[in-house]
Amino acid sequence: EDQVTQSPEALRLQEGESSSLNCSYTVSGLRGLFWYRQDPGKGPEFLFTLYSAGEEKEKERLKATLTKKESFLHITAPKPEDSATYLCAVQLYNNNDMRFGAGTRLTVKP
Amino acid sequence: GAGVSQTPSNKVTEKGKYVELRCDPISGHTALYWYRQSLGQGPEFLIYFQGTGAADDSGLPNDRFFAVRPEGSVSTLKIQRTERGDSAVYLCASSANSGSGETQYFGPGTRLLVL
Numbered sequence: 001e002d003q004v005t006q007s008p009e010a011l012r013l014q015e016g017e018s019s020s021l022n023c024s025y026t027v028s029g030l031r032g033l034f035w036y037r038q039d040p041g042k043g044p045e046f047l048f049t050l051y052s053a054g055e056e057k058e059k060e061r062l063k064a065t066l067t068k069k070e071s072f073l074h075i076t077a078p079k080p081e082d083s084a085t086y087l088c089a090v091q092l093y094n095n096n097d098m099r100f101g102a103g104t105r106l107t108v109k110p
Numbered sequence: 111g112a113g114v115s116q117t118p119s120n121k122v123t124e125k126g127k128y129v130e131l132r133c134d135p136i137s138g139h140t141a142l143y144w145y146r147q148s149l150g151q152g153p154e155f156l157i158y159f160q161g162t163g164a165a166d167d168s169g170l171p172n173d174r175f176f177a178v179r180p181e182g183s184v185s186t187l188k189i190q191r192t193e194r195g196d197s198a199v200y201l202c203a204s205s206a207n208s209g210s211g212e213t214q215y216f217g218p219g220t221r222l223l224v225l
Contacts, residue, residue: 004152032211043114043201043216044153051211087152091211097143097166098214100152 002027004090006101013108016077021104023088024070033071034098035064036087044087047073078108112137114217116202122223123192131187131220135204142185143203143214144177153201153216159185192224 007022025033032051036044048057050066057064061082063074073086085105089098115134123129135142141160145153155169159179167177174192179185189196199221203214 034213036216041218043203043218046213046215049211049213089152095166096141096158096160096212097155097169098153099155102150102152 002090002092002099004088004099004101006086006088006104008104009102010105011107013075013078013106015079015108015110018074018076018078020075021073021086021106022070023073023101025090026069027090027092027099029093030090031093031095032091033066034089034091035071035073036089038085038087038103047086075106078106080108080110082106083108114202114204114215116200116217116220118220119218120221120223122225124225125192125194127192127224129189129192129222131189131200131222133185133187133202133217135183135185135202136206136215139204139206139215140182141205141207141212141214142179143205144185144187145201145203145216147199147201147219149198156187189222192222194224197222197224 003026005024035047038044048064053068061076065072085103087103089100117132143158144156147153157167162182174190177187199219201219203216205212205214
């Protein structure tokens with residue numbers, strides 16, 4: 001059965017304390033893996049798409065990487081404004097919907 | 111340019127009532143998606159439109175749920191005989207094309223509460 005699992009469920013960091021969020025998946029025929037950020041009461045905001053193992057993408061303090069089994073979202077020197085829930089989702093070949101993990105709720109304390 | 115918009119932002123209704131939720135996609139986007147998000151969970155796929163037609167409605171939980179997109183732009187999600195278990199955030203997303211791998215851009219959602 002296709003599954004997307006994110007860990008940890010919640011993460012509390014001090015400002016400047018770098019860490020990584022994990023998204024592991026067991027799917028057949030991965031077409032793309034997506035990372036979104038969601039603030040309370042808002043819709044998911046697109047961050048990255050990764051298509052093949054070994055691919056990396058960066059945006060400000062965030063870097064996403066992809067292997068054949070998992071993706072990491074690395075956060076370097078986070079700031080309080082990085083506090084949010086980070087969602088990953090997979091999309092399969094010949095299928096347009098996305099399957100989401102439950103998210104990691106990140107809190108960055110000043 | 112404007113993003114995906116959804117109305118109303120909040121909807122409170124009573125069990126058994128009928129509700130309609132509206133989605134305005136990004137201008138020019140041909141693909142439109144509806145998802146449902148329960149508290150503490152990721153969004154769950156409901157239905158996908160390519161143009162005016164529902165290309166995949168496999169995520170609709172039962173026949174009380176129905177969605178339309180008559181002119182290939184605005185979409186309405188309709189829920190009949192609402193139940194307390196329908197309470198959730200209903201998210202709409204759109205993408206420029208329908209190809210797998212296209213980025214989906216989400217609206218702010220409609221928070222539905224069924225009393």
